[in-house]
Amino acid sequence: MNGYKYAENIRVAHKDDLVVLASEESKSWVKISKECFKILNIVIEMNLIHSEILKIFELEEDRIYFDNLIQKLYDIDIITDKNYIKAKNIDNIYLVLTDRCNLSCTHCCANASGLNSNDELSTKEIYEIIDKVLKLDPEIITISGGEPLVIDDIWSIMEHLKSKFQGKVNLMTNGLLIDESNIQDIIKYFNNISISLDGIDEESCKIIRGNNVFKNIMKKIELLKANNFNNISTSAVLPNNEKIYQEFEKLNNDLGTEAMIRHFSYKGRAGFNYKKIEKQMNEYLKSRNMEENYILDWKKYIPDDKKYVMPGSCEGCESTLSIASNGDIYPCNLLMDSSYSIGNILEIDNIETYINNISKDSNEGYKTFIDLKQCNNEVCSNCSVKAFCWSCPAECDDLLSRKDIFTERCEQTKERLTSIVWG
Ligand SMILES: C[S@@+](CC[C@H](N)C(=O)[O-])C[C@H]1O[C@@H](n2cnc3c(N)ncnc32)[C@H](O)[C@@H]1O
Ligand code: SF4
Numbered sequence: 001m002n003g004y005k006y007a008e009n010i011r012v013a014h015k016d017d018l019v020v021l022a023s024e025e026s027k028s029w030v031k032i033s034k035e036c037f038k039i040l041n042i043v044i045e046m047n048l049i050h051s052e053i054l055k056i057f058e059l060e061e062d063r064i065y066f067d068n069l070i071q072k073l074y075d076i077d078i079i080t081d082k083n084y085i086k087a088k089n090i091d092n093i094y095l096v097l098t099d100r101c102n103l104s105c106t107h108c109c110a111n112a113s114g115l116n117s118n119d120e121l122s123t124k125e126i127y128e129i130i131d132k133v134l135k136l137d138p139e140i141i142t143i144s145g146g147e148p149l150v151i152d153d154i155w156s157i158m159e160h161l162k163s164k165f166q167g168k169v170n171l172m173t174n175g176l177l178i179d180e181s182n183i184q185d186i187i188k189y190f191n192n193i194s195i196s197l198d199g200i201d202e203e204s205c206k207i208i209r210g211n212n213v214f215k216n217i218m219k220k221i222e223l224l225k226a227n228n229f230n231n232i233s234t235s236a237v238l239p240n241n242e243k244i245y246q247e248f249e250k251l252n253n254d255l256g257t258e259a260m261i262r263h264f265s266y267k268g269r270a271g272f273n274y275k276k277i278e279k280q281m282n283e284y285l286k287s288r289n290m291e292e293n294y295i296l297d298w299k300k301y302i303p304d305d306k307k308y309v310m311p312g313s314c315e316g317c318e319s320t321l322s323i324a325s326n327g328d329i330y331p332c333n334l335l336m337d338s339s340y341s342i343g344n345i346l347e348i349d350n351i352e353t354y355i356n357n358i359s360k361d362s363n364e365g366y367k368t369f370i371d372l373k374q375c376n377n378e379v380c381s382n383c384s385v386k387a388f389c390w391s392c393p394a395e396c397d398d399l400l401s402r403k404d405i406f407t408e409r410c411e412q413t414k415e416r417l418t419s420i421v422w423g
């Protein structure tokens with residue numbers, strides 16, 4: 001028989017004589033004394049089984065306390081059986097097939113290139129990538145880019161995928177290349193289409209997407225609807241005002257589409273253009289007599305009640321993976337920076353074994369990702385609320401590059417969380 005070990009996805013934070021142990025899996029957390037934490041570490045290190053652990057306590061009350069504590073930690077996935085290996089279950093694959101694009105959005109986090117640049121992957125390599133990701137038995141594959149519809153061989157690629165895959169295939173597109181010539185292919189190969197709109201009218205949309213894009217997208221949605229394709233969502237980074245969010249919801253209701261409001265990411269060229277974008281968005285809000293704001297509103301996400309304080313749950317490398325336009329594999333589509341690459345799919349023979357055996361001791365990109373998740377960065381590593389601060393590690397990575405916003409967010413979050421968690 002074997003003892004216990006700490007589960008992989010736990011977060012630990014310390015303050016004074018207390019320690020918080022939180023589980024990403026169960027979203028639950030406990031606060032124990034440093035003394036108990038020390039004992040816990042020792043009995044885990046010694047590989048003691050439950051009955052052996054209880055024997056080390058002389059006092060009945062200590063025995064009862066530890067009996068209950070270990071049971072609780074086990075129930076909320078903070079400790080597991082020593083031999084337990086959690087299989088990865090990759091349901092969601094995000095496939096970036098090209099970096100090329102027919103638009104040049106000012107906020108493009110993917111830093112999409114123009115149509116004249118070359119794709120890194122050949123069609124044959126894309127087939128090979130598809131064959132490999134299918135070995136992971138995903139439920140959903142999202143086709144993205146750049147703009148996937150600029151790829152010459154897109155319909156052969158989709159045929160290759162569809163002939164081998166029964167799950168759902170989503171398209172993430174700027175929508176502009178949908179027309180009469182490809183509408184039947186679109187219907188045949190995609191289950192869902194997410195069209196990026198980034199506005200509620202021509203004026204707001206053009207800040208990010210350029211002139212006449214809004215009007216054109218409206219026509220594309222009409223065309224899809226006229227052909228009975230109804231699984232459409234529109235996504236948007238919007239001028240930061242509650243009324244605009246409501247108008248976006250209403251627009252989608254009227255269109256019969258689903259609204260998806262996105263956080264602004266500072267990645268790619270958004271990092272250079274955000275001031276200009278923010279200024280234009282505020283000019284737009286002003287022109288509509290609405291309150292101006294920062295481009296990103298993190299304040300409303302700071303919890304004000306203990307019941308909302310929980311460790312973030314990141315699905316990166318657990319149920320989701322992203323493949324970049326050169327075959328590099330990333331934990332998710334919001335973390336496609338080379339430091340988080342966990343390998344190149346074209347160089348991996350058995351992808352299933354590779355993903356299931358990945359560990360931070362053997363894979364540098366995975367280690368960087370886990371360090372990010374556990375807030376082991378310079379600013380946060382000793383913070384007493386780090387277990388609860390970031391719901392999405394990509395947001396932390398993003399804001400680490402924006403020290404001004406990071407600092408403001410940090411000060412306010414720390415104050416609020418400290419009083420809830422430790423007060
Ligand atoms: C990189 S695009 C690729 C697919 C396609 N070209 C499109 O625009 O939908 C994928 C999604 O990322 C979003 N996106 C791009 N830059 C962003 C940013 N700085 N912040 C938030 N979302 C962004 C786009 O609006 C789009 O919904
Ligand atoms: S967000 Fe999409 S449409 Fe806009 S430039 Fe980037 S890849 Fe192209």
Ligand code: SF4
Nearest residue numbers: 380383386389410414
């Ligand atoms: S951002 Fe600030 S409050 Fe949040 S974990 Fe880092 S140091 Fe703590």
